Amino acid sequence: MTAQIDHELIQAAAHVAATRCRGDNHTMAAAARDHEGRIITAVNAYHFTGGPCAELVLIGAAAAQGAYDLDTIVAVGDRDRGVVPPCGRCRQVLLDYFPALKVIVGTRDRLRTVPITDLLPDSYVWADHQLDAEGDAPLCTR
Numbered sequence: 001m002t003a004q005i006d007h008e009l010i011q012a013a014a015h016v017a018a019t020r021c022r023g024d025n026h027t028m029a030a031a032a033r034d035h036e037g038r039i040i041t042a043v044n045a046y047h048f049t050g051g052p053c054a055e056l057v058l059i060g061a062a063a064a065q066g067a068y069d070l071d072t073i074v075a076v077g078d079r080d081r082g083v084v085p086p087c088g089r090c091r092q093v094l095l096d097y098f099p100a101l102k103v104i105v106g107t108r109d110r111l112r113t114v115p116i117t118d119l120l121p122d123s124y125v126w127a128d129h130q131l132d133a134e135g136d137a138p139l140c141t142r
Helices: 007-020 054-064 088-097
Strands: 028-034 039-043 070-077 102-105 112-115
Touching: 007 028, 007 039, 007 070, 028 054, 039 054, 054 070, 054 088
Parallel strands: 070 102
Antiparallel strands: 028 039, 028 070, 102 112
């Protein structure tokens, strides 16, 4: 079963892409909704050394705002490119930080919301940092 599309989240990312992405340094925007309903936005920081994607910048921006439990994320490209799926590195990091995260992907007329695990099947799970309260068992395992 596919989750409902969060059009407000897509609009938030599209607005940031249209108003804040300028030139070659900032070409992607991301928006995420936390479990309290707040929307956090960010843009990428392109650099020839491999600057962070918008989704990764968003993780830090969310933490700076006290949003540690994200529910849904979407990335939108500048110049009206629409929704863009996360790259492989972002998929892995998003899975590691938010194993229950939903991601909006697809084209304008075929958008869908899928679990991050669907975008990274048979994935490696970096569970060392996700120990239970007693510190002896990973919260997220294969």
